[in-house]
Amino acid sequence: MNPYFEITDQKCIDALLDSVEYGTLALSYQDKPYSVPLNFVRIDRSIFFHGALQNKKMKLLAQNPKVSFSVVRSYALIPSFFSSNDALACPATQFFASVSINGIAKVIEDRDMKAKVLEALMQKLQPQGGYKPLSDEAYTKALKATAVVEIQPSTTRCKFKFGQHLSKERFRMILKHLEERNEPKDKETIDMMKSYYI
């Protein structure tokens, strides 16, 4: 990875993971990859997801617990002419923040831990509440019928691509264009550009 883009500050990585609703889980069986998007929640350094007890990913995981999990938050598309006047397509890009985790998946069996994870998932995706806490007896059957999986990371790599590698001139040119265009993602893209340019 271009060292300009690498993010190692755990607070930035956690904030990104907590702001994104879903990631893509990649598994491998007999050297054939399989990928599936899913909602997830981070607790400390681990990623947790849930699902049916018996489905393709659970069967594959039972045979090979090595996983790759990646998350992206996409920002503005940057047309080629935002950073260059030579009319070439090459500078066209998209700014983004991503996290790529390699690790081992572990099925959670403990009832209380399952409830804790699902409570955290609900607090992430339904912060307005409106449901009985997952520790309630009412969930006994549902918890038994639900698989909860923890991904314990061995490596975590985070990439923020917001023009950190560009000359001041090209960087300012993009900022000016984004300010003028003012589409939905442009404001937050400008904020990220300003935060990470050295």
Added chain:
Amino acid sequence: MNPYFEITDQKCIDALLDSVEYGTLALSYQDKPYSVPLNFVRIDRSIFFHGALQNKKMKLLAQNPKVSFSVVRSYALIPSFFSSNDALACPATQFFASVSINGIAKVIEDRDMKAKVLEALMQKLQPQGGYKPLSDEAYTKALKATAVVEIQPSTTRCKFKFGQHLSKERFRMILKHLEERNEPKDKETIDMMKSYYI
């Protein structure tokens, strides 16, 4: 996959692939999965992406060309109380449309084909134009320095989850809540729900 959610109409699948800016490529080496998000373009049945000639994914692909590629378009989060009055968390979900492709990756060597792919990528992500066509002589060096990869699908599975499996009563309850909430993704979620409920 729940048969309610499976989409086989190629026009719907193509429209989804063409509306999404990036997907996640999953590779495997010695049964260890690796995943990376990337911008892509569809041409006919194939998926194409580009990148540096020498990087981790190109090295892994050279050793194992089997890939999984997945794309998601996320729609509204559906709080548990949108479809149930029993105050349980279980019905909470997120509606989405996804495509999962298994196939073989093939590095494109032909200059004209590389130019055609990159032109299609530009037309997808920079439809406003403002650059010399990729067939121009000016790109000779850049094309040589860029890897272009085709994913030839062996299987393509598409899942639209928009409450097709719900009773009429619960389905209508969600529609009513989405209409009342009226957040950015709610209108397009309602449209998809109405299009795919039988």
